[in-house]
Amino acid sequence: MRKLLLLIAFCFALPVQATDDFRQIKWEALVPRGWDPTKDLKALDLSRLQDSDPRAMEALEKIKTLWDNAPTEPALAGAKVKLPGFAIPLENKGGKISEFLLVPYFGACIHSPPPPANQIIHVVTKKPVANLHSMDAVMVSGTLSLHSASTPWGNAGYRLTLEKMENYNPAPPPEEKRRR
Amino acid sequence: MAALRITDLVFRWPRQARPCLDITHLELAAGARVFLHGPSGSGKSSLLGLLGGVALPQRGAIELLGTDITRLGGRARDRFRAEHIGFLFQQFNLLPWLSALDNVVLPCTFSARRRERAGSSPRNEAERMLRHLDLGEELWRKPAGELSVGQQQRVAAARALIGRPEILIADEPTSALDAERQQAFIDLLLQETAVVGATLVFVSHDQRLAGHFDRVVALDEINRAAQEVTA
Amino acid sequence: MTAVLRLAALSAWSRRLTLGLSLIAIALAVTLLLAVERIRGDARQNFAQSVSGVDLVVGARGGSVQLMLYAVFHAGAASNNISWDSYRAIATHPAVDWALPLSLGDSHRGFAVLGTVPEYFQRFRHGDGEALRFREGRAFGGVFEVVLGSEVVQRLGYRLGDSITLSHGMSELGPAHGDKPFRVVGILAATGTPVDRTLHVGLEAISALHLDWVGGAPLPGVNIPSELVTKFDLKPKEITAALVGLKQRGDVFRMQRFVNQYRGEPLLGVMPGVALDELWQTIGIVERSLLAVSALVVLVGLAGLAATLLAGLNERRRELAILRALGAGPGEIFLMLTAEGLLVTILGALLGLLLLGAGSGLAAPWLLERFGVVLATRLPGNEELALIGAVILTGLVASLVPGWRAWRRSLADGLTPRL
Numbered sequence: 001m002r003k004l005l006l007l008i009a010f011c012f013a014l015p016v017q018a019t020d021d022f023r024q025i026k027w028e029a030l031v032p033r034g035w036d037p038t039k040d041l042k043a044l045d046l047s048r049l050q051d052s053d054p055r056a057m058e059a060l061e062k063i064k065t066l067w068d069n070a071p072t073e074p075a076l077a078g079a080k081v082k083l084p085g086f087a088i089p090l091e092n093k094g095g096k097i098s099e100f101l102l103v104p105y106f107g108a109c110i111h112s113p114p115p116p117a118n119q120i121i122h123v124v125t126k127k128p129v130a131n132l133h134s135m136d137a138v139m140v141s142g143t144l145s146l147h148s149a150s151t152p153w154g155n156a157g158y159r160l161t162l163e164k165m166e167n168y169n170p171a172p173p174p175e176e177k178r179r180r
Numbered sequence: 181m182a183a184l185r186i187t188d189l190v191f192r193w194p195r196q197a198r199p200c201l202d203i204t205h206l207e208l209a210a211g212a213r214v215f216l217h218g219p220s221g222s223g224k225s226s227l228l229g230l231l232g233g234v235a236l237p238q239r240g241a242i243e244l245l246g247t248d249i250t251r252l253g254g255r256a257r258d259r260f261r262a263e264h265i266g267f268l269f270q271q272f273n274l275l276p277w278l279s280a281l282d283n284v285v286l287p288c289t290f291s292a293r294r295r296e297r298a299g300s301s302p303r304n305e306a307e308r309m310l311r312h313l314d315l316g317e318e319l320w321r322k323p324a325g326e327l328s329v330g331q332q333q334r335v336a337a338a339r340a341l342i343g344r345p346e347i348l349i350a351d352e353p354t355s356a357l358d359a360e361r362q363q364a365f366i367d368l369l370l371q372e373t374a375v376v377g378a379t380l381v382f383v384s385h386d387q388r389l390a391g392h393f394d395r396v397v398a399l400d401e402i403n404r405a406a407q408e409v410t411a
Numbered sequence: 412m413t414a415v416l417r418l419a420a421l422s423a424w425s426r427r428l429t430l431g432l433s434l435i436a437i438a439l440a441v442t443l444l445l446a447v448e449r450i451r452g453d454a455r456q457n458f459a460q461s462v463s464g465v466d467l468v469v470g471a472r473g474g475s476v477q478l479m480l481y482a483v484f485h486a487g488a489a490s491n492n493i494s495w496d497s498y499r500a501i502a503t504h505p506a507v508d509w510a511l512p513l514s515l516g517d518s519h520r521g522f523a524v525l526g527t528v529p530e531y532f533q534r535f536r537h538g539d540g541e542a543l544r545f546r547e548g549r550a551f552g553g554v555f556e557v558v559l560g561s562e563v564v565q566r567l568g569y570r571l572g573d574s575i576t577l578s579h580g581m582s583e584l585g586p587a588h589g590d591k592p593f594r595v596v597g598i599l600a601a602t603g604t605p606v607d608r609t610l611h612v613g614l615e616a617i618s619a620l621h622l623d624w625v626g627g628a629p630l631p632g633v634n635i636p637s638e639l640v641t642k643f644d645l646k647p648k649e650i651t652a653a654l655v656g657l658k659q660r661g662d663v664f665r666m667q668r669f670v671n672q673y674r675g676e677p678l679l680g681v682m683p684g685v686a687l688d689e690l691w692q693t694i695g696i697v698e699r700s701l702l703a704v705s706a707l708v709v710l711v712g713l714a715g716l717a718a719t720l721l722a723g724l725n726e727r728r729r730e731l732a733i734l735r736a737l738g739a740g741p742g743e744i745f746l747m748l749t750a751e752g753l754l755v756t757i758l759g760a761l762l763g764l765l766l767l768g769a770g771s772g773l774a775a776p777w778l779l780e781r782f783g784v785v786l787a788t789r790l791p792g793n794e795e796l797a798l799i800g801a802v803i804l805t806g807l808v809a810s811l812v813p814g815w816r817a818w819r820r821s822l823a824d825g826l827t828p829r830l
Contacts (some may be wrong), residue, residue: 089684093539115664121661134689152506254742258738269826276425290414
């Protein structure tokens with residue numbers, strides 16, 4: 001019986017996968033593998049330090065600076081991905097948006113500090129989209145590319161050519177599911 | 181063929197408990213000139229409504245020119261009325277904002293049959309009739325509301341008769357006229373209906389006018405509902 | 412059927428006074444509704460087309476809407492200027508790709524004068540990334556040279572080589588810089604943006620104009636003729652605002668923080684896309700309220716029409732009885748009354764549209780000067796046609812009431828109404 005159910009579920013899953021050839025990724029995937037800014041902090045054994053030791057603060061500041069100038073993952077160039085985020089309009093054509101920035105959390109432009117360079121995606125639409133407002137939660141699907149430019153905050157930025165955009169309603173946290 | 185035959189007619193207004201018309205039999209021959217004596221309260225208006233096909237009796241048959249109009253649908257009754265019956269009321273017969281001539285031509289726009297029977301040009305026929313009724317050409321294009329009552333009644337008569345309908349029903353047509361004019365108007369009606377060969381049903385409460393008609397029918401004699409009230 | 416409709420039209424004509432008042436009421440209501448919708452749409456369109464490809468608009472700290480208005484629309488006024496040093500600090504920041512300084516405050520016969528650099532004509536983008544083009548001539552080079560927008564030329568009739576003088580402040584009533592005339596060296600092609608309504612001069616020209624001025628007025632007794640201005644240092648000390656483009660658009664948050672936290676003086680950096688979005692959200696509430704009120708006014712007008720027709724039914728009972736006697740059915744009576752209401756509604760809507768065309772022609776110059784909004788006199792767009800359609804549909808529904816009443820009356824009255 002279980003095998004039958006599994007088979008049926010699989011049959012349903014397959015067609016869905018076939019039409020959706022965008023790989024859903026998380027924001028962490030935009031950080032290069034193996035890049036770890038916390039190396040120095042880990043090297044310090046915090047339990048051995050005195051209170052208010054300047055080295056602890058220095059190490060933390062170093063992490064923040066590194067994180068600020070975070071690099072991009074070159075392997076993602078050309079990848080067809082899908083991920084959720086919050087939209088910040090750049091080019092507003094009377095209600096239709098032709099370019100916007102996608103950030104991982106709400107209020108990225110007013111909270112400090114802003115997200116690091118590899119956690120901001122510059123989305124370019126093929127056709128301007130209507131009804132997109134500042135901080136709307138959306139699920140974007142498109143092709144990633146890397147745009148090189150030498151700036152004090154990194155050498156390349158992520159760009160996405162938009163294929164599809166939907167409203168995003170985040171799923172409820174796991175605790176609630178278990179309660180049912 | 182009788183112009184009008186009523187059989188076992190019973191009619192009651194929707195909100196009334198008792199019928200206002202109960203007529204077992206009434207028959208009028210074609211071409212007859214009938215004076216229908218109906219004082220107010222005798223069910224006269226109801227009868228006119230039924231004859232015009234704007235109301236339906238609860239029971240009975242009304243045959244006009246051989247057709248039982250109680251069996252016809254609403255649109256068919258409207259069409260029958262347009263094609264075969266001319267109406268003449270006491271006053272306000274005409275649309276005041278149309279010219280006298282346009283008023284006369286009206287039935288021809290509502291009925292193809294009457295338009296045909298009015299000849300090649302209904303307007304010419306209307307002019308001929310107005311001239312015949314002693315209405316000067318200067319009055320033809322005036323808005324009907326500007327004519328005197330006597331003039332209006334004559335225009336109304338022309339309108340009722342254009343296109344030679346088979347039946348003319350006149351409801352108190354002289355009551356708004358001066359005493360001297362009343363006789364002249366009745367003569368006019370009798371003359372014109374004879375020309376077109378129509379059956380004239382002249383309804384009035386005034387007995388004194390009955391003299392010139394072939395037949396006099398007293399509504400409160402044939403209407404049993406009216407008798408019950410007075411009895 | 413057509414006979415009845417023709418009679419309906421003639422009957423309506425005979426009552427043209429009362430129906431005419433209803434018609435005018437509906438027309439005015441429709442004009443109001445369409446005007447609100449048109450201004451709404453046009454204002455949005457205008458704002459949207461005026462700036463493209465700009466990552467940050469920088470000015471003195473103050474309101475972000477105000478900054479957008481004077482930096483992009485050359486309307487309104489800045490409360491403060493920003494120093495040339497602050498501007499250079501931003502322009503030379505390694506994340507910045509390009510920066511354009513803007514100096515505002517002077518005018519010429521109602522049009523704003525913009526002091527900027529010649530690169531403006533290559534860098535500036537509008538609409539969908541379109542660049543500026545010269546219809547005639549070239550950018551300014553010498554101190555007293557000016558480039559005109561297309562509308563300035565159209566309205567004032569200037570030509571290449573003409574000589575014009577500028578006024579201080581935004582109105583003709585201010586003191587004039589009559590001793591320093593400018594020569595027209597370039598005319599820009601039309602863009603449909605505030606560029607058309609602006610005169611462009613170099614930053615040095617703005618400095619030169621105010622050399623012998625202090626505090627907004629000329630120094631008495633000091634008069635430096637235009638030939639001698641170059642003897643003085645004409646480098647600008649302050650500008651009003653700047654447009655900034657970045658190498659990576661994603662860096663805009665960091666750049667904005669840099670600007671807003673700049674130690675030199677209080678500055679404000681605004682993302683145009685976000686500022687416009689916030690503007691629309693705020694205005695949106697007002698817009699929707701206005702639209703709702705206008706729709707209500709239309710409803711009032713239509714209710715008035717229905718009431719007029721209903722009130723007139725009593726007098727027309729004889730008229731309807733005559734039509735019935737002639738062979739009209741109750742259904743045709745119903746249609747006649749409904750058609751009458753619908754006809755008045757349609758004529759009212761059309762009249763409203765005409766009034767809008769005439770009115771927008773009259774009000775356009777005032778709107779332009781006050782708010783920088785261009786209200787074009789043009790054929791109705793899709794949204795406006797949809798609104799007119801909705802009005803006519805509502806008018807039809809409203810007309811059903813007297814139609815139905817007439818139908819019922821007609822059935823009850825028959826041929827002999829008891830008057």
